[in-house]
Amino acid sequence: MPEEGVDLTPKNKLLSTEEIITLSRLFVKEGIEKIRLTGGEPLIRKDLLEIIGALDTLRDAGLQKISITTNALTLSKKLQQLKTAGLDQINISLDTLLPAKFEFITRRKGWNKVIEGIDAALEEEMHPVKVNCVVMRGINEEEICDFVQWTQDKAIDVRFIEYMPFDGNKWNSKKMVPYQEMLGIIRARWPDLERLSDEVSDTSKAYRVPGFAGQIGFITSMSDNFCGGCNRVRITADGNLKVCLFGNAEVSLRDALRSGTSEAELLEIIGAAVKRKKKQHAGMLSLAKMKNRPMILIDNKHQTVMPKYTAKYAQCHIKSATEGMKSPIYNIKLCPLPGQGFVFYSENSYMQTQYDGVSCRHYSKKTSNVSGDKEHHQDTKEKDQQKQYTNLESDGVTDIDTMKYWGSDYYTFVNTNNQKKLKGADSGMNPPHAFVQNNNPSKYSDVDTTYSEHYNRISQLPSEIDVPELTHIDQEGKAQMVSVGHKKDTLRTATASGVITVGKEVFHLIESNQVKKGDVLTVAKLAGIMGAKQCSNLIPLCHNIPLNSIEVELSLDAVSHSILIEATVSSSGKTGVEMEALTGVTIAALTVYDMCKAVTHKMVIHDIKLLSKSGGQRGDYKYK
Ligand SMILES: Nc1nc2c(ncn2[C@@H]2O[C@H](COP(=O)(O)OP(=O)(O)OP(=O)(O)O)[C@@H](O)[C@H]2O)c(=O)[nH]1
Ligand SMILES: C[S@@+](CC[C@H](N)C(=O)[O-])C[C@H]1O[C@@H](n2cnc3c(N)ncnc32)[C@H](O)[C@@H]1O
Numbered sequence: 001m002p003e004e005g006v007d008l009t010p011k012n013k014l015l016s017t018e019e020i021i022t023l024s025r026l027f028v029k030e031g032i033e034k035i036r037l038t039g040g041e042p043l044i045r046k047d048l049l050e051i052i053g054a055l056d057t058l059r060d061a062g063l064q065k066i067s068i069t070t071n072a073l074t075l076s077k078k079l080q081q082l083k084t085a086g087l088d089q090i091n092i093s094l095d096t097l098l099p100a101k102f103e104f105i106t107r108r109k110g111w112n113k114v115i116e117g118i119d120a121a122l123e124e125e126m127h128p129v130k131v132n133c134v135v136m137r138g139i140n141e142e143e144i145c146d147f148v149q150w151t152q153d154k155a156i157d158v159r160f161i162e163y164m165p166f167d168g169n170k171w172n173s174k175k176m177v178p179y180q181e182m183l184g185i186i187r188a189r190w191p192d193l194e195r196l197s198d199e200v201s202d203t204s205k206a207y208r209v210p211g212f213a214g215q216i217g218f219i220t221s222m223s224d225n226f227c228g229g230c231n232r233v234r235i236t237a238d239g240n241l242k243v244c245l246f247g248n249a250e251v252s253l254r255d256a257l258r259s260g261t262s263e264a265e266l267l268e269i270i271g272a273a274v275k276r277k278k279k280q281h282a283g284m285l286s287l288a289k290m291k292n293r294p295m296i297l298i299d300n301k302h303q304t305v306m307p308k309y310t311a312k313y314a315q316c317h318i319k320s321a322t323e324g325m326k327s328p329i330y331n332i333k334l335c336p337l338p339g340q341g342f343v344f345y346s347e348n349s350y351m352q353t354q355y356d357g358v359s360c361r362h363y364s365k366k367t368s369n370v371s372g373d374k375e376h377h378q379d380t381k382e383k384d385q386q387k388q389y390t391n392l393e394s395d396g397v398t399d400i401d402t403m404k405y406w407g408s409d410y411y412t413f414v415n416t417n418n419q420k421k422l423k424g425a426d427s428g429m430n431p432p433h434a435f436v437q438n439n440n441p442s443k444y445s446d447v448d449t450t451y452s453e454h455y456n457r458i459s460q461l462p463s464e465i466d467v468p469e470l471t472h473i474d475q476e477g478k479a480q481m482v483s484v485g486h487k488k489d490t491l492r493t494a495t496a497s498g499v500i501t502v503g504k505e506v507f508h509l510i511e512s513n514q515v516k517k518g519d520v521l522t523v524a525k526l527a528g529i530m531g532a533k534q535c536s537n538l539i540p541l542c543h544n545i546p547l548n549s550i551e552v553e554l555s556l557d558a559v560s561h562s563i564l565i566e567a568t569v570s571s572s573g574k575t576g577v578e579m580e581a582l583t584g585v586t587i588a589a590l591t592v593y594d595m596c597k598a599v600t601h602k603m604v605i606h607d608i609k610l611l612s613k614s615g616g617q618r619g620d621y622k623y624k
């Protein structure tokens with residue numbers, strides 16, 4: 001819980017008891033066997049007993065387990081009643097065995113109450129009693145062995161959880177303790193720690209110290225995801241279906257229920273969502289950059305925009321991006337800051353969308369607005385638009401390399417620079433909120449797209465997404481050389497430059513050609529040419545391409561006692577030659593260094609950069 005707290009969702013936005021039960025019945029009918037009430041915090045719901053009691057009546061329909069995950073602050077008082085109502089299993093969160101640290105982590109007292117809750121669960125034989133401990137470096141990692149020791153006499157299952165990134169929790173990779181490291185710490189003290197077997201859909205990898213009453217486990221979402229066995233779907237307290245904890249795609253089942261959607265239609269919506277459940281979550285570093293609801297809000301905050309108007313406006317925006325912009329889009333750029341989205345460029349206009357779905361702006365480069373989007377921008381002054389446009393560019397927006405449309409509201413982006421694939425409308429199950437104009441539904445009350453129309457359209461989209469592999473990593477995140485076989489040959493040139501500052505003495509020796517090893521400028525020039533030719537042998541994922549020409553020039557700067565090096569390379573090929581030009585400059589500079597190091601080591605190679613580049617898919621580049 002952040003220090004400043006969170007805004008509580010108005011009650012009418014939360015699923016009612018009846019709605020929770022209706023949805024549960026539907027899911028159980030479709031084969032769900034276990035329901036976990038998690039958080040937020042389930043124990044603060046006044047109707048918890050009623051919900052568990054109603055879930056208990058679904059046993060005959062196939063429900064086998066009813067569980068909760070709780071902070072256990074009020075558990076000892078309520079447990080007996082919960083068990084009588086039908087609760088089978090309980091997971092309790094506890095990140096420290098030290099009461100003072102508990103207060104520091106949770107910002108409240110209550111450690112004793114949690115321990116009472118754990119003891120009560122053991123007494124009530126709520127088997128297994130799982131204790132969830134999120135391990136954070138610098139906070140509680142030195143307590144790992146104490147937690148393991150705790151299982152000697154207590155028949156609990158302590159699960160060490162890798163700290164996961166959620167909005168606002170200030171995650172960074174250093175704070176996360178990977179499970180291999182935890183395992184190492186435990187093995188150092190208990191070398192005979194034994195591995196137990198897991199169920200295929202378990203979140204944790206189970207272990208036990210031989211002879212101990214309890215066991216331990218590791219929940220390795222970050223370092224070794226267990227998505228392969230994932231069979232879970234999640235409904236937030238405000239009624240959104242999330243098919244992945246880490247996915248932003250959410251579908252409002254609450255709104256569907258409240259708009260009188262039939263059971264068959266609901267099943268269609270759910271089916272379409274589940275079919276698009278991804279094979280696994282994004283990689284660890286990408287996750288950290290993603291926008292995701294914090295864990296505390298998975299339970300209770302309305303985040304998704306309403307499909308009623310998103311469907312129409314998504315269509316409208318993609319349409320303006322393609323047709324409304326009147327001329328073809330020649331470039332798409334990703335804005336540099338999270339949530340700023342994409343900019344589409346065409347001859348006569350450009351359009352900015354926000355990736356988080358908050359807004360979408362369509363700007364005209366000329367005086368008149370572009371059709372299809374006019375009404376949305378009456379209030380935006382051309383000058384401001386221009387300013388924003390310029391800012392985006394000067395902020396160094398990063399190119400999207402390719403984009404593929406799958407229909408009127410679905411597309412994929414691939415961004416090689418950032419090594420990631422971005423999906424605009426996500427997997428199509430979500431209202432395509434990347435293109436929502438405004439989050440004020442009343443403004444668009446004329447829109448009448450219904451759920452079923454929307455999802456019908458979406459369900460026609462291909463379920464498998466053939467995202468082009470353009471990055472230098474393969475599907476397992478390992479390095480690969482990108483295939484350029486499909487690319488056309490074009491004339492490509494690149495110029496790079498660099499500087500070696502050699503100091504007064506060496507400078508004069510070079511200038512007067514008195515360096516003992518020989519003619520520095522000539523040798524370095526040849527070295528630069530040879531270096532450019534050798535580029536693909538030196539840089540692992542570089543292609544070896546036929547070069548048309550290599551020019552290396554060295555000039556002397558008597559003021560700074562430096563040699564300025566410039567290399568220009570050209571090729572008629574499938575891939576750019578900037579690496580060749582940069583290698584040429586680097587090798588020329590190293591050669592100068594090598595030839596002069598007998599005089600001094602006080603030489604600095606610096607400012608190696610790409611000055612310009614032309615040809616290729618992404619257009620020309622000039623260093624400014
Ligand atoms: N990646 C991922 N991690 C999850 C998911 N559900 C739970 N976890 C992780 O498991 C931790 C404990 O969650 P719990 O609420 O106790 O649920 P659980 O582990 O699924 O519980 P069991 O039903 O006992 O397996 C969470 O803090 C997450 O780290 C999920 O769907 N995906
Ligand atoms: C978000 S809580 C909700 C249920 C309940 N309020 C509780 O405290 O247990 C569910 C589980 O997620 C864990 N959790 C919370 N933030 C996490 C994070 N950043 N990384 C990994 N697990 C986290 C909690 O420790 C808890 O076991």
Ligand code: SF4
Pocket residue numbers: 225226227228230231232243244245246247278279280281
């Ligand atoms: S697919 Fe999503 S929900 Fe399932 S284990 Fe992976 S991250 Fe969790």
